[in-house]
Amino acid sequence: MKIFCVGRNYVAHAKELGNDVPDEPVIFMKPKSALLQANTPFYYPEFTNELHYEAELVLRICKNGKYIQERHANKYYNGVTIGIDFTARDIQDELKKKGLPWEKAKAWDNSAAIGKWIDLKPEDMKKEIRFSLHKNKELVQEGHTSLMLFNFDKIISHISNYFSLNIGDLIFTGTPAGVGECVVGDELEGFIEKDKLFDLTVK
Ligand code: ZN
Numbered sequence: 001m002k003i004f005c006v007g008r009n010y011v012a013h014a015k016e017l018g019n020d021v022p023d024e025p026v027i028f029m030k031p032k033s034a035l036l037q038a039n040t041p042f043y044y045p046e047f048t049n050e051l052h053y054e055a056e057l058v059l060r061i062c063k064n065g066k067y068i069q070e071r072h073a074n075k076y077y078n079g080v081t082i083g084i085d086f087t088a089r090d091i092q093d094e095l096k097k098k099g100l101p102w103e104k105a106k107a108w109d110n111s112a113a114i115g116k117w118i119d120l121k122p123e124d125m126k127k128e129i130r131f132s133l134h135k136n137k138e139l140v141q142e143g144h145t146s147l148m149l150f151n152f153d154k155i156i157s158h159i160s161n162y163f164s165l166n167i168g169d170l171i172f173t174g175t176p177a178g179v180g181e182c183v184v185g186d187e188l189e190g191f192i193e194k195d196k197l198f199d200l201t202v203k
Pocket of ligand 1 (some may be wrong): 005007054056148172174175201
């Protein structure tokens, strides 16, 4: 199982971190060990002093493929949820400055949290999706698929030009504006529309 992540897929978020708006999807990966298993506590990692949440829609791949055309891409995923691409922002800033890879900031154990899956039927594929993240019961991030620079089909097609997609792979599709810090004791709740799909407390 592989976990793909898209960076800078919302203009307002790219700008809040001082990044350019990309002309093709920015892709990075997390290993299987990054997936926070259900009902497992999330612990604040000891190597960072600036842990950030990034709430993102996550797709579940249901069909093996390579060189997938955009117009066929919606056959390759059948589930969506909301997840958190946890980021050690202090380490990422350091690595970016030096032009080094991001794995130590992004791909560590349990850095990919996901909620309960919503199964998608073919008629759901064209629907826009609204999602949000609440921290300690306050709205901190709100996203909408219409604001994505690269939609689900473009992302799947692009990734598949470089990597085979396999059943069970996950794609974090990028975070909207409003990323920020979380500390021990913070409660993070992720919603798609009105459905709460995860509820996680930083330990
Ligand atoms: Zn992210």
